[in-house]
Amino acid sequence: MFSGPSVFSGLDPSLIERAATFIRSGRLVAFPTETVYGLGANALDAEAVARIYSVKGRPPSSPLIVHVASIEMAESLAAEWPPLADRLAQKFWPGPLTLVVKKQAAIPAIVTANLATVGLRMPAHPIALALIQAAGVPLAAPSANRFTELSPTTADHVRRSLASSSSSEVGLILDGGPCQVGIESTVLSIVGPGAVLLRPGGISRSELESVAGPVAAAQEVQAGPHLAPGMHPRHYSPRTSLYLPENGNVPERGHGIYLQYRCPAHRADVAIRQMPLSAVEYAAALYDALHQADEENYDWIAVDLPPDGAEWEAVRDRLKRAATK
Numbered sequence: 001m002f003s004g005p006s007v008f009s010g011l012d013p014s015l016i017e018r019a020a021t022f023i024r025s026g027r028l029v030a031f032p033t034e035t036v037y038g039l040g041a042n043a044l045d046a047e048a049v050a051r052i053y054s055v056k057g058r059p060p061s062s063p064l065i066v067h068v069a070s071i072e073m074a075e076s077l078a079a080e081w082p083p084l085a086d087r088l089a090q091k092f093w094p095g096p097l098t099l100v101v102k103k104q105a106a107i108p109a110i111v112t113a114n115l116a117t118v119g120l121r122m123p124a125h126p127i128a129l130a131l132i133q134a135a136g137v138p139l140a141a142p143s144a145n146r147f148t149e150l151s152p153t154t155a156d157h158v159r160r161s162l163a164s165s166s167s168s169e170v171g172l173i174l175d176g177g178p179c180q181v182g183i184e185s186t187v188l189s190i191v192g193p194g195a196v197l198l199r200p201g202g203i204s205r206s207e208l209e210s211v212a213g214p215v216a217a218a219q220e221v222q223a224g225p226h227l228a229p230g231m232h233p234r235h236y237s238p239r240t241s242l243y244l245p246e247n248g249n250v251p252e253r254g255h256g257i258y259l260q261y262r263c264p265a266h267r268a269d270v271a272i273r274q275m276p277l278s279a280v281e282y283a284a285a286l287y288d289a290l291h292q293a294d295e296e297n298y299d300w301i302a303v304d305l306p307p308d309g310a311e312w313e314a315v316r317d318r319l320k321r322a323a324t325k
């Protein structure tokens with residue numbers, strides 16, 4: 001039914017070795033992380049990284065996150081590794097936090113969209129860590145979806161999104177089950193005098209502040225064109241039009257699905273999916289709910305926006321970006 005790269009499951013050493021061989025030979029491997037699935041290439045090989053941009057259809061102005069298997073590996077890729085980087089990495093790695101620091105010359109310009117900085121992250125998934133270790137190189141990896149589409153949180157989402165790619169580009173897809181966190185990592189810049197939140201994500205601002213002190217939001221600082229390129233609108237979108245109605249006022253027409261938080265829908269003839277009430281569980285369920293709604297070909301998706309509390313910052317950010325303008 002689907003063409004494209006094959007999916008293999010589990011943490012089998014021979015499979016990891018095969019995937020690592022693809023990485024070393026300049027091909028791409030899709031792999032699970034605790035946030036979303038990534039599409040990885042050897043971060044030190046500019047040609048391999050160029051393949052990521054072409055498979056994703058991603059503009060070259062959007063820098064990639066470099067995934068490492070240890071703090072030492074991160075340090076070796078940074079021109080400066082400030083004490084704050086160390087404190088944050090000790091506390092939150094492996095985990096959903098990307099630290100933007102000054103980069104080493106060894107990282108090709110294509111990885112960072114010509115920026116002098118690099119986003120580094122040590123993922124908390126055994127398959128991701130095993131792959132980086134076996135390949136022996138850091139992995140540049142964006143989410144394993146086509147540009148502006150929804151991020152994948154299962155191997156099946158990846159397979160559907162990359163079905164048109166050739167296996168000479170994407171060697172294989174490693175299946176590590178559904179992603180536990182379910183939304184992308186928090187991106188935090190620590191190159192300036194204070195820490196700046198470039199993208200809310202799996203680690204909340206209050207968790208960061210317990211280690212880093214006050215964290216400014218990117219909107220509060222001068223936002224240059226490349227400060228946080230992933231923050232442009234209509235990222236993280238399903239194909240189906242998505243609305244954020246107030247008080248359950250879903251669209252009057254069409255056959256839609258309502259992702260309910262607490263407020264019931266005003267129309268009785270819509271499909272209802274009750275979303276989890278806790279922010280952590282909601283995040284883990286969100287992309288799969290949107291992928292499923294896309295598969296079911298509704299005319300629209302309406303989402304009952306969760307409350308404006310600190311723990312909901314990342315979920316609300318993704319929903320607002322996904323909403324139809």
Ligand code: TXA
Nearest residue numbers: 035038063064117118119142143184185227228229230
């Ligand atoms: O959870 C995640 O972060 C996932 C998994 C695969 O690790 N990756 C991911 O990658 O979401 P991507 O490419 O979809 O998003 C990368 C984000 C973008 O918002 C990008 O602008 C930001 O990280 N970023 C990367 N390097 C940066 C840099 N040097 N300066 C500023 N922002 C950077």
Ligand code: MG
Nearest residue numbers: 142143144151
């Ligand atoms: Mg992405």
